[in-house]
Amino acid sequence: AQSVTQPDIHITVSEGASLELRCNYSYGATPYLFWYVQSPGQGLQLLLKYFSGDTLVQGIKGFEAEFKRSQSSFNLRKPSVHWSDAAEYFCAVGAAGSQGNLIFGKGTKLSVKP
Amino acid sequence: KAGVTQTPRYLIKTRGQQVTLSCSPISGHRSVSWYQQTPGQGLQFLFEYFSETQRNKGNFPGRFSGRQFSNSRSEMNVSTLELGDSALYLCASSSRGPTNTGELFFGEGSRLTVL
Numbered sequence: 001a002q003s004v005t006q007p008d009i010h011i012t013v014s015e016g017a018s019l020e021l022r023c024n025y026s027y028g029a030t031p032y033l034f035w036y037v038q039s040p041g042q043g044l045q046l047l048l049k050y051f052s053g054d055t056l057v058q059g060i061k062g063f064e065a066e067f068k069r070s071q072s073s074f075n076l077r078k079p080s081v082h083w084s085d086a087a088e089y090f091c092a093v094g095a096a097g098s099q100g101n102l103i104f105g106k107g108t109k110l111s112v113k114p
Numbered sequence: 115k116a117g118v119t120q121t122p123r124y125l126i127k128t129r130g131q132q133v134t135l136s137c138s139p140i141s142g143h144r145s146v147s148w149y150q151q152t153p154g155q156g157l158q159f160l161f162e163y164f165s166e167t168q169r170n171k172g173n174f175p176g177r178f179s180g181r182q183f184s185n186s187r188s189e190m191n192v193s194t195l196e197l198g199d200s201a202l203y204l205c206a207s208s209s210r211g212p213t214n215t216g217e218l219f220f221g222e223g224s225r226l227t228v229l
Contacts, residue, residue, distance in 0.1 A: 042222055104149075
């Protein structure tokens with residue numbers, strides 16, 4: 001079955017510390033992978049995406065993610081977290097030509113300590 | 115340019131009623147998808163429309179339906195509301211064709227409460 005697992009429901013990091021949010025997927029075909037962020041009361045905003053090519057992708061707001069096919073993972077990283085990064089982060093997988101139909105993980109809520 | 119616009123933003127209904135939610139995509143986007151977001155189930159795909167045709171459908175009962183108009187605006191309808199239909203309903207639009215970036219652009223959602 002196709003699925004996305006985000007093992008961490010809630011993570012708290014100190015401002016300025018590094019961040020890694022985990023994402024594992026199970027998908028039969030070549031996956032298109034996404035990370036979205038959602039602030040309270042808002043819709044989702046795309047941080048970055050991986051379709052093919054370089055397995056390390058750069059996104060907005062200083063985020064990056066690395067696709068590891070052998071581990072079925074697509075972890076999100078940021079070297080130095082800012083208080084404004086506090087939000088909920090969703091990993092998603094989809095198929096080529098079917099980008100409107102994404103399978104989302106349950107999300108990881110990020111809290112940032114001053 | 116304007117983003118994805120969803121109306122109404124908040125609404126309260128009672129069990130057994132029906133509700134219609136509206137979504138206006140970004141200008142030029144012809145694909146509209148709908149998602150249900152709840153604390154327990156997370157984000158779940160409802161359906162996708164492109165050029166007035168339903169292209170994909172998620173695993174939801176027939177009480178959930180949608181349509182897309184010639185101007186790409188979309189509506190979704192939920193009939194015979196149940197308490198479990200309380201959720202944030204998110205609409206997302208995307209472009210297809212040469213300008214396709216593979217990104218979904220989400221609206222802020224319509225928060226439905228069923229009493």
